[in-house]
Amino acid sequence: MMTMSEFEIRNTVSTDLARLSALDHTIDTDYVWQLDLHRESGQVEVMLREVRLPRTVRLEHPRTAKELPDTWHLRPMFSTMKGMEAVAYIRFTDEIVPHVVWITDVVVGKPMRGKGLARKLIGAAEAWGLQRGLRKAIIEVQSKNAPAIRMVQKLGFEFCGYNDQHYATRDVALFFARSL
Numbered sequence: 001m002m003t004m005s006e007f008e009i010r011n012t013v014s015t016d017l018a019r020l021s022a023l024d025h026t027i028d029t030d031y032v033w034q035l036d037l038h039r040e041s042g043q044v045e046v047m048l049r050e051v052r053l054p055r056t057v058r059l060e061h062p063r064t065a066k067e068l069p070d071t072w073h074l075r076p077m078f079s080t081m082k083g084m085e086a087v088a089y090i091r092f093t094d095e096i097v098p099h100v101v102w103i104t105d106v107v108v109g110k111p112m113r114g115k116g117l118a119r120k121l122i123g124a125a126e127a128w129g130l131q132r133g134l135r136k137a138i139i140e141v142q143s144k145n146a147p148a149i150r151m152v153q154k155l156g157f158e159f160c161g162y163n164d165q166h167y168a169t170r171d172v173a174l175f176f177a178r179s180l
Helices: 014-021 065-074 117-131 146-154
Strands: 008-011 027-040 043-059 077-082 085-093 100-108 136-142 158-163 173-179
Touching (some): 014 085, 027 146, 043 158, 077 117, 085 117, 100 117, 136 146, 146 173
Parallel strands (some): 100 136
Antiparallel strands (some): 027 043, 136 173, 158 173
């Protein structure tokens, strides 16, 4: 059994990038979140519901791992290390919405999933935001990524919006927020 003390969260450095890019960025899911929009008499009603799929689907990360070495320097990024092995990362920024740390990517390699690393990375990004006087954290998640949606809800994030063509893949992004 591994303990969290075996892992170090730190600023990403260029030598981490090849190992981070090599992480398995896919997830397997049996559920998706379906977005239903109803427009009537100037009113808009949005309903999100979890729908079970007829079979397990492998979901690609909305940003390709091969782009990571070219874009990592554009926004803050933390890596989780186990010794010299990079096992997870988070990317975030404070440049999208005023007073908000916006979390764009949380990736944990398959062998390390379920050990609390994503939760620790999100906490580290929030601590970064608090040090800068930010008041809220927003995390974006693909509507097809039911495991991530369940995790952020379990962490106390609440649905706060969506964009129906947010990613280059044209997938729906759901946005979840909580106060820092």
